[in-house]
Amino acid sequence: MNRYVPFIALALLALVPLLGLNSYLMHILILVVMWSVIGMAWNLLSGYCGQVSFGHAAFFGVGAYTSGMLYSKLGISGWWGVPASVIVVTLFALVFGYICLRLRGPYFALATLAIGVILRIVAENLVSVTGGDLGIMIRERSWIEKTRYYYIILGIAAFSYLLVHQIIKSKLGYYFVAIREDQDAAESLGINTTLYKTIALCLSAVITGFAGAFYTNYMGYIDPKVVFALHDISIITIMVVMVGGVATFSGPIIGAIIMVVLAEAIRSIPLLGTAHHTLFGILLIVIIIFLPNGIVGDFAKLKKLAGFSRRRS
């Protein structure tokens, strides 16, 4: 029975536009789906393979700029950026991985933190290539209405979910988790840890790049501060997975729903809205203390807590 849940969920999500939601609600929905894609990507590298990344904005931004520059430099539709980002992001991930995957644990995390910031500064200053702080504006929007954007990102999400699911159930998945649990033990069991970490990094980067390329076409405008943002992309990516559940299939989706809705809700509160990062920080602390495996990972614990409080009241 459980096997069919993802397909039923996908079918229901595909029917959502028929409800005739207004464009604001559709926008929220698109953001939720986009964030679950990024979350799934991060989960693959950091959740399963244990290489914690604080710089997924780098891959998101490279994907976004691939799309943007195809439009601004070559004058072709930004949508070509979605397939083109596969090549560009993979090359970028290979170079980054070659240098940084020899670092372990916190040192790798720090390297990813740096790469996100480095790319932002590069994009801000290479004005002739990226347009600098002015960013890239896509003047001819593909569609005014949101339905088609929704189906595109839903397609990307379904593809990503299936990909991650198949990988984790295969030999690759066992190798990733083995590397996470003990790299030396994995190495002595005949696992080429450098190779498999590189594979995890590339897959994760490519999926994140899809989301970035989609973002450019959907929003119609990117600049370095937005797509390479540390707090708005890299950190939120981690929060999505932490809240939802690290190393679970549905965790990133649950996390994306909660984080996007929460972000919108908090932002709409006057005065408090500007402090939404502070509130996210508090939320993260609470999650780490009480639900270290996230909502999906600690679902049993959560149910027990809820039952306990009901009995008391």
Place this chain on the structure above:
Amino acid sequence: MSFLEVKKVSRFFGGLAAIKDVSFEVRKGEILGLIGPNGAGKTTLFNVVNGFYHPSRGEVFFQNRKISGSKPHQICQRGIARTFQVVKPLQRMSVLDNVLASSFLRARDKNHANEIARESLEFTGLYHDREVISKGLPLGKRKRLEIARALATQPEVLLLDESFAGLNPAELDESIGIIRRIKDRGITIMIIEHHMKVIMAISDRIVVLNYGEKIAEGTPLEIRENPLVVEAYLGVSPSA
């Protein structure tokens, strides 16, 4: 040429020689015991054979090909598996998944990997614990899980680093039985052990290290009567 040969291997850490000019051979199908007082360089030697360390000097040959300088996963693919003295189970994985992660090495597909893993778990008597998350296993079983995992890579040589330390007598007997049966399968074993009774009983030959140097090599009987070995373990007797 020999099956597994350690040839004039030295390994330095800074100015300290953890092993100095050690040479010996391992013959196909035998159990070779490696003993010596604490800090004699036994585990360092394992790390050199297994590829975690590259020898500072000297070479290691396996089936006439040089393996020193290769990475651990390459050496494992050649057919040398090891266990760790400080057990390294993949903590948050179940016992079965632990073994699966290594049985994929020589498996055609997942079903085949499952088959190898199951066989290896039954061999080590862990099959009933296969669903247990390995973090929660008692030490004796974790030591056996190390062996199961190494066996699942279908090695020709097995390096066992203190697989008996900290076991109670019942577990000890069980593990000795397992090691004998591994030998019966034609797998060559190199074993580090402090438990003298065990090592004397199961080894075909023994190599003794002290302060990083090989001081003796021979059958258990020869080793027991070797004055250098007695001295290394008990010190010089005043009458001598």
